[in-house]
Amino acid sequence: MDRRASAMQIDRKPIPLGRPRLVSPGRIGLYIFAFASMLFFLLPFWVMLVTSLKPMDEIRLGNLLAWPDNLTFQPWIAAWSSACTGLVCDGIRGGFVNSVLITVPAVIISVLFGAINGYAISTWKPRGADLLFGGLVLGAFIPYQVFVYPMTRVLANFGLFGSLGGLIGIHVVFGLPLTTMLFRNFYAGMPPELFKAARVDGAGFWKMFVYVMLPMSMPILVVALVLQVTGIWNDYLLGLIFGGSSYAPMTLQLNNIVNTVEGERNYNIDMAATIITALVPLLVYFLSGKLLVRGVTAGAVKG
C-alpha cells in the first residue's frame, strides 16, 4: 500500500552473516569482469577529462592517458566564455542559457500534461480513452524525423518558426506520448477502489489529482523528469531545425565549437566544452539515482 513501506521491505533483505571466508574462483572472475567493465566505460571519460586539463603542447606529445604535467583550467574557461562558434567567439555559455530556457519549461509542461493525461485516461476512462491511448503509443514509436517537415509547415503557419515558444511546443508535443504512457501505466496499477473512495469523499477531477494522485506519483515523476530532462537537453535535431539562430541549444553550440577550425584543432577546449554540455544529464542521473531505480521498478513491487 505505502510505497515507503514496500521500499523498506526491499531494503530489509536478509543480511549475509559475514563474508564467505574463501574467495571462490567464480567470485574472482566476477570482480575481474566488473572491474574491466568499469574501465571500459570510464576510459573515454578519463581521456576527455585529462585532455581538457592539458595545454596543447602536452596534447601534441600523444600521451593520451597520462595525467597532465602542467595542469591548466584555461581550456575550461575558454570553452565556457571565449571559444569560437563560427564567427562569434563567446564560448558555450549562450548555448547553456538557451538549453535551460528550452529544457525547463518543456520538461515541466510535458511531464505535468503527461501526468494529467495519464490520470484522466486511466482513472476516469472517458469514452474513446483506449483509442486515444492507442494513438499515443503509436506516436511514441514513430521516429520524429518523420514529422519534421509537416511540423515546420505548421509552425511557419502560426508564425512560431524559430521562436523559443515554438521549440518548447515541439518538445512538449514529442514528449507527451512517452510521459502520458508512463503515468497512465503507473496509475492503471493502482487499486481502483482508491478512486472510488476519493469520489465518495467528494474529490472531483482536480482535487483527486492534486490531493490523492500526485502525492503517490513520486517514483514515476522522477522517471519522467529524468527521461525528459536528458532527452530534451541532449536533443540536437529539433534544436537545429526549429531553434533558428537565436535559440540554438548547447548541443548545437558544442558542434559548432568542435567544427570551427582555424589552424590547429583545440582538443582541450573541445573536450572541456563536451564535458560541460554533458554535465547536466550526468548530474540528473547521479542525483536521481535510487529514486530513478525505484520508479523504474515501481510496477514490479506493488505494495
Place this chain on the structure above:
Amino acid sequence: MIEATPSVPLGARSSVSVRDLTIAYGDLEILKEMNLDVRTGEFLVLLGPSGCGKSTLLNAIAGLNDIRSGQICIGDVDVTYAEPSKRGIGMVFQSYALYPRMTVEQNMSFGLRMTSTPKAEIGARVAEAARILQLEPLLKRRPGELSGGQRQRVAIGRALVKKAGVFLFDEPLSNLDAKLRSELRVELKRLHQDLDSTMIYVTHDQIEAMTLGDRVAVMKDGIIQQLGTPHEIYHRPANRFIASFIGTPGMNFIDGRVEIGPDGACFRSAAMDVPLAGYEPVGPLRQGAAVLGIRPEHLQPMSEDRDGPAMSVTLVEAMGPETIVHGRIGENALALRVPGEFEGGRGDILHLSLATTKINLFDTASGLRL
C-alpha cells in the same frame, strides 16, 4: 458538474430504495430490474457467490456505476444521477482504499476537507470517530504503518466522520485473517447497535451474513433470490440454490415424489418415506416429483436399533463441539451434524431419525420451494 444535482443531507439516517434497476455492459446484464427496499436503521446484507452482482448493486447505490435504467432513492431524494459525494453515504472497501500518503487523521478528515467543513468541526468529528474506533494513538501514523485490522477501522472511521446516512460495506473483512475477522465482526455489530445507522453490507461469507444482518438478500445471477431474516433464509429457503448455499455443510437433498394418499400427503423415495403432515407448503401440495431437503442437524442417529432409514458412514469430521458424519443411503450422499463426539467410523450403519417439522420440499424441475 450538473447544477441541479439533488443532494442528501448528511447526518440523517436514511432508507434506500432501488426501483427496476438494470445495469448492463453491452449485452451482458449484471442486474435485471432489481427492486430492493432498505429500511432506515436496518443492517441489510447482500449475500451471494462471486459474480452475482452484489458489489455492482452496492456500487450503483454509491453512484460509482453507470446504470442503464431504473431509479435509486436515498431517503426521499432521487439520487439516480447524483454524484457519489452528494448521496450522504460512507463506503468501506475490501482493500481499505486508504490514501497512502496521508496520516490516519488526514485520511479520516479528507471527505470533510473536500466539502470545506470548518476546521474546528473537522477536529471534533475526527476525535469522536477515533474515540469510538479506538484509533486515538494512531492518528499521526500512515496507513503503511498499520495492521490490516487497524487499516479497516480507519476506513470505517472515514465513513463515520462524515455522519453518513447510509454506510456501504464492500466485503470489508475479506482481507483479514480469521481471528481478526470475527473480532471486527463483533465490533461492526456493536457499531451498528450504537449508531443505529442504515448499513448495507456485501459479502460472500454466510457467517458474516447470518450474524450481522437484520435481513439478508441472497443474490444469484443478478437477481435477489430471497430477502428475509437470517432465520427465514436458513430455515425456509425459497429455492434449492439458497438451501445449498447457506449452511456448512449445505442442506441434504433426496430425490423422490410427493404422493397424496388417504392418510394425507407423503414423500416417498428409495431412501426413505416421510409423512408431510407437519410441513407447511407454500401452496397446495400436488402429486409428482419433488426433492426433500433437510439440514444436517435435523437428521440424527437413533440411539435404539429401530427401523429408520439405514445410512452407511463414509467419513467422520470431528469439529470439537460437534461432529459432521458423512454417509450414503443408496444413491444419496448425506451429512449429519451430531453434537459432541461421535463414536463410530467408516462402514458403520446408522439408523436415522428425521425432524419432520424441519423438512423442506422443492420442485424437482424449477428448484422452487413447494
